[in-house]
Amino acid sequence: MKDIKIITEYWGKINPLKIEDYINVGGYTALEKFVSKMNPEKAIEEIQKSGLCGRGGAGFPMGDKLGMVAKQTGEKYFICNLEESEPGTYKDRLVVDNNPHLLLEGIIISALSIGAQKAYIYINGNYEKQKEILEIVILQAKEKKYWGENILGSKFSLEIEIFSGAGAYICGEETALINSIEGNRGEPKIRPPFPTSAGLFGCPTAVSNAETISNIPWIISNGGKKYSIIGSKNSPGTKLFLLNGAVAKPGCYEAPTGITVKKLIDDYAGGIKRGKEFWFAQIGGACGKLLLEKELKAKMEFGKECECSLGSGSILVVDKSVNIHDLLISWTDFFRRESCGKCVPCREGTFRLWEIAKRFRDGEISDRDKEAIQDILWTLDNTTFCPLGKFAGTAFRDAVGKGIVKF
Amino acid sequence: MNIKINGKIYEAKAGEAIFAVCKKNGIKVPTLCSTKKFQEGVCRICVVEIGGRLVTSCNTKVCEGMEIVTESEKIEKARRINLELLWADHAGKCATCKKNQMCELQNLALEYKIENFHFIPRKGEITGAEELDLIKDNWSRVVVENENPCISRNSELCIECRRCINICPEKKFGFNYRGNSVVVGTPYEKVLDCSFCGKCVEACPTGALTDQNNYLKIVEDLDNLEKFSVAVLDLGIEEKILKAMGKISPEKDLNKLLINLGFEKIVKLGKENLKIEFVKNIKDEYSRTKKINQQDIVVFFISSRIYEKAKRDKNLDYILSEREVARLVRDKEKIKIGKIHPIK
Numbered sequence: 137m138k139d140i141k142i143i144t145e146y147w148g149k150i151n152p153l154k155i156e157d158y159i160n161v162g163g164y165t166a167l168e169k170f171v172s173k174m175n176p177e178k179a180i181e182e183i184q185k186s187g188l189c190g191r192g193g194a195g196f197p198m199g200d201k202l203g204m205v206a207k208q209t210g211e212k213y214f215i216c217n218l219e220e221s222e223p224g225t226y227k228d229r230l231v232v233d234n235n236p237h238l239l240l241e242g243i244i245i246s247a248l249s250i251g252a253q254k255a256y257i258y259i260n261g262n263y264e265k266q267k268e269i270l271e272i273v274i275l276q277a278k279e280k281k282y283w284g285e286n287i288l289g290s291k292f293s294l295e296i297e298i299f300s301g302a303g304a305y306i307c308g309e310e311t312a313l314i315n316s317i318e319g320n321r322g323e324p325k326i327r328p329p330f331p332t333s334a335g336l337f338g339c340p341t342a343v344s345n346a347e348t349i350s351n352i353p354w355i356i357s358n359g360g361k362k363y364s365i366i367g368s369k370n371s372p373g374t375k376l377f378l379l380n381g382a383v384a385k386p387g388c389y390e391a392p393t394g395i396t397v398k399k400l401i402d403d404y405a406g407g408i409k410r411g412k413e414f415w416f417a418q419i420g421g422a423c424g425k426l427l428l429e430k431e432l433k434a435k436m437e438f439g440k441e442c443e444c445s446l447g448s449g450s451i452l453v454v455d456k457s458v459n460i461h462d463l464l465i466s467w468t469d470f471f472r473r474e475s476c477g478k479c480v481p482c483r484e485g486t487f488r489l490w491e492i493a494k495r496f497r498d499g500e501i502s503d504r505d506k507e508a509i510q511d512i513l514w515t516l517d518n519t520t521f522c523p524l525g526k527f528a529g530t531a532f533r534d535a536v537g538k539g540i541v542k543f
Numbered sequence: 544m545n546i547k548i549n550g551k552i553y554e555a556k557a558g559e560a561i562f563a564v565c566k567k568n569g570i571k572v573p574t575l576c577s578t579k580k581f582q583e584g585v586c587r588i589c590v591v592e593i594g595g596r597l598v599t600s601c602n603t604k605v606c607e608g609m610e611i612v613t614e615s616e617k618i619e620k621a622r623r624i625n626l627e628l629l630w631a632d633h634a635g636k637c638a639t640c641k642k643n644q645m646c647e648l649q650n651l652a653l654e655y656k657i658e659n660f661h662f663i664p665r666k667g668e669i670t671g672a673e674e675l676d677l678i679k680d681n682w683s684r685v686v687v688e689n690e691n692p693c694i695s696r697n698s699e700l701c702i703e704c705r706r707c708i709n710i711c712p713e714k715k716f717g718f719n720y721r722g723n724s725v726v727v728g729t730p731y732e733k734v735l736d737c738s739f740c741g742k743c744v745e746a747c748p749t750g751a752l753t754d755q756n757n758y759l760k761i762v763e764d765l766d767n768l769e770k771f772s773v774a775v776l777d778l779g780i781e782e783k784i785l786k787a788m789g790k791i792s793p794e795k796d797l798n799k800l801l802i803n804l805g806f807e808k809i810v811k812l813g814k815e816n817l818k819i820e821f822v823k824n825i826k827d828e829y830s831r832t833k834k835i836n837q838q839d840i841v842v843f844f845i846s847s848r849i850y851e852k853a854k855r856d857k858n859l860d861y862i863l864s865e866r867e868v869a870r871l872v873r874d875k876e877k878i879k880i881g882k883i884h885p886i887k
Contacts, residue, residue, distance in 0.1 A: 304721070321717070321718060326584060326602050472722055472723055473722055474721075474722065475721070475722040475723070476721055476722070477703065477718060477720070477721045477722050477723065477724070477725030478583075478585050479584075479585045479586075479587055480585065480586055480587050480588075480625045480628055480629055480702075480703075481587055481624070481625055481628065483703070483722065483723055483725060484628035484629065484631065484632055484662075484723065485628055486722070486723070487722070487723035488628065488631065488662045491664065495664065495668065502668060504661065505668075507661070508661055508662050511624045511627075511661075512624070512628075512662075514620070514624065515587075515621060515624040515625060515628070518597050518617075518621060519587045519590055519597055519621050519625060520587070521584065521585065521587070
């Protein structure tokens with residue numbers, strides 16, 4: 137099973153800027169198959185069969201999302217979410233760096249399957265090089281008639297536009313992302329209505345993570361059934377895992393879902409770095425949970441029943457030489473900076489938490505501060521407007537709850 | 544459809560928000576941000592419980608068979624913490640605030656018995672030099688603007704409820720910066736320049752947006768026995784004044800209230816003479832008929848048309864809004880019951 141590679145198969149083997157290289161290894165055959173032998177309903181059925189779920193963190197079934205938008209009539213949009221500003225997460229960037237045509241093919245197929253007239257690629261404002269790559273790649277594909285008017289001589293037409301954000305973390309949230317494209321302030325909107333019924337410019341919109349989309353060509357070529365037997369049962373497929381911190385070989389690895397954290401660290405990343413002692417691992421970026429050594433058997437999968445949601449797929453291995461106070465400040469500072477400022481608990485709470493984290497580093501904190509920490513974590517968990525606030529306290533809560541920091 | 548609130552069944556229409564249903568049936572749910580027209584759900588004070596989960600009542604729509612609890616320990620905790628967080632960021636110098644006793648934040652803090660500034664570091668707890676810089680940085684974005692003739696802005700008192708942003712017909716306000724540095728301000732932080740309809744001042748729950756005036760001068764002129772003060776009441780202003788005053792004074796007779804404030808003569812504008820020119824002729828007329836020196840007549844135009852403030856001249860000394868009258872009454876009441884003694 138270790139050798140199944142869907143996204144990373146041709147990484148480093150082909151020149152990402154040459155469309156011919158990609159075509160030579162079987163690229164755009166899925167699109168040709170979609171255009172000539174399939175219809176949108178069949179494609180969505182295959183994706184639903186595959187069980188592919190969103191790789192951005194929430195794990196919403198991709199097929200269901202596409203199906204919901206496809207059912208509706210009128211103007212529709214498809215958005216590829218390439219915002220990716222979770223600390224320690226760079227999988228989408230690597231996808232663009234190594235095989236941008238795979239992503240583009242996925243975007244074209246997904247957009248056509250829901251009947252969208254226009255697809256947006258919402259890219260993080262800091263990904264300047266990646267934006268250039270995408271611009272080149274999009275032009276190449278247009279020359280070959282993979283998108284535009286009458287794709288490959290068929291009745292399908294599609295427009296693609298790259299939209300560069302300004303690098304705000306909150307714009308990875310789909311309603312905030314839509315606000316940003318519409319020209320508004322990047323902040324979440326109230327749901328319902330969900331974007332699948334009233335999204336960009338009030339039209340039904342499907343927003344999907346770049347990694348999720350990169351799986352689509354493989355599913356179309358090989359069939360959904362074949363995909364659904366890879367990895368865990370609830371959220372099948374492979375996932376890009378990013379191993380950072382005190383591991384021997386940090387980097388990006390593709391592995392089937394359902395794999396344990398222990399296995400990822402030992403088999404893929406070469407174990408803990410020599411001379412370091414494992415302390416805990418953080419799963420899924422700054423908003424992720426912390427796992428102690430005894431919890432490393434947790435399976436990495438999406439879904440409501442799983443022990444530990446894998447979030448964006450980044451795993452930060454922290455060894456005992458790390459100053460936990462610096463880490464606390466780094467987490468809280470990140471959320472203080474990236475909160476949009478819309479709702480009270482997130483705007484004020486993340487800021488106060490950061491203040492307390494700084495005082496904590498400098499010495500003892502008062503009983504009042506300890507009480508304040510509990511209150512802020514509680515209100516963040518229960519009353520915030522959007523998931524950012526809810527996740528802003530996760531790492532802090534685990535650090536306190538699992539005895540990693542002691543008062 | 545029928546929904547259950549606190550165990551009792553109530554009738555509700557599809558598409559109505561929980562908050563609206565509660566209000567209609569006299570169930571009190573506090574809020575700091577939602578208005579009749581706009582429900583942003585940003586203050587997180589109006590939370591209610593549905594099946595153990597907290598939701599904001601102002602923008603959650605009702606559905607058949609919903610069971611809502613509006614008061615519980617959990618709800619109280621959420622409201623308290625969020626209120627305390629707001630207080631911690633609010634320059635709470637209530638005694639000197641223009642909106643003292645007329646402030647929604649203050650009223651809620653009283654209701655929920657907020658006693659301490661639980662989230663603010665005390666003296667001696669601030670440990671690093673960085674943190675002092677941070678406090679400075681935090682206040683550096685504060686906007687205090689008194690340059691325009693009609694509206695006084697002070698973002699120290701702002702709770703970022705977005706009412707003014709939503710209500711402004713010209714869309715003059717918006718959020719600047721983000722995270723904790725968020726400030727409600729004008730584009731590029733320029734001086735506010737609009738038609739001054741005053742809707743934002745009316746909507747502001749705190750003292751962040753208030754009427755621009757020279758309060759000390761007004762009080763001085765009213766108290767000066769040598770000056771003949773004329774109050775010109777705009778059409779329909781009486782109700783507004785009584786509404787703005789709320790519970791400040793038990794007196795409901797407006798004439799008595801105004802005479803108490805030191806006005807000598809009260810003129811009411813009718814439908815036929817609504818123009819500002821009429822008000823400006825009053826000085827001439829009184830000096831002729833009552834034989835009073837023009838300089839000794841002070842004309843106050845009491846109106847919610849605060850844009851007239853820009854048109855003050857020697858014939859019209861002050862334009863007072865209903866909120867300013869309420870403020871005058873508030874301060875008079877204090878003196879009357881002997882709490883505060885005016886400095887001689």
